[in-house]
Amino acid sequence: MAALAPPVAAIRVAVRRALTGLPGSGPVLVACSGGADSLALAAATAFVAPRLGRAAGLVTVDHGLQAGSAERAAAVVAWGREAGLDPVESVRVEVAGRPGGPESAARDARYQALAEVAGRHRAAALLTGHTRDDQAETVLLALARGAGPRGLAGMPARRRLDGVPLLRPLLDVSREQTRTACAVLGLSPWEDPHNADPSYARARVRADVLPGLVRALGPGVLDNLARTARLVAADNEALDDLAAGALDAVREPGGALSVPGLAGLAPAVRGRVLHAWARELGAPPAALSYRHVAALEALVTGWRGQGAAHLPGGIRVFRRADRLTAVGPR
């Protein structure tokens, strides 16, 4: 018997690791665009899941944004059935009229549709094909916009999407490995034109910045960026735990926060306490920026009798009698 090509084996091992011990008896569903990453993931899942006694299916989302998108979705569905995946679904979404830029509107519509399908099938998990290269790009983009540790942690290997576990089994697998695996398995991936469109920052990072970094610093740079994300994610988790305890400790009756209590915290913990409190008050997380938390911080450590700090969602926070007190819609 011919030896299994190393990239095919590496992807199967990564999927096996992600699925082993997964609670629930429902199927796992692969979110598959037809691109090399999610196609290689779907092929590996079709192989691994049944061997773990688990059904595996596929969902593809048709954003209706490009000519031929319905044909692409139909081709992915046909391949999925042939590969033995079940259930296999294509979902058409409406992107127009959603808030945000076209990229984020498409992403919101996609995740909403994926969550709906996963919920309907009582899926044990939804799997996406993000790779180590996607992770390296995410870390670099976060670094460049000054996102802080939350951004530098990149994409988590698991999170919840509307109650369904969302797994990214390929975060340690390179894009080159998924492409080679597709070639070895005789699969023809679809090339997303957006991935090469220089009007997107991520596409420019992919085409120019990462190859330049690899040339200057060596091929290890991609693994190192992904490792940075893992290390920072672990630190974040510990700091978030500390901050949750500290928030409870500085809470005053009526929901205000004690200024002397906040002043006594380490700055890294205090920033997280203020961020968590702002979310609790109802500030939409996506709109809550460094600037807002810095304004809260200034009420504690840069006090000069200033007025309210304004948070997204119409919330104002005042410092009165050594307390931070919030006013605004709940």
Ligand SMILES: Nc1ncnc2c1ncn2[C@@H]1O[C@H](COP(=O)(O)OP(=O)(O)OP(=O)(O)O)[C@@H](O)[C@H]1O
């Ligand atoms: N049209 C689609 N249908 C189903 N799944 C998709 C589709 N597009 C992307 N995905 C899933 O998302 C993964 C990442 O794709 P891509 O990098 O294009 O997403 P993105 O726009 O960067 O959004 P995000 O990184 O937040 O998922 C793919 O590997 C695949 O699992």
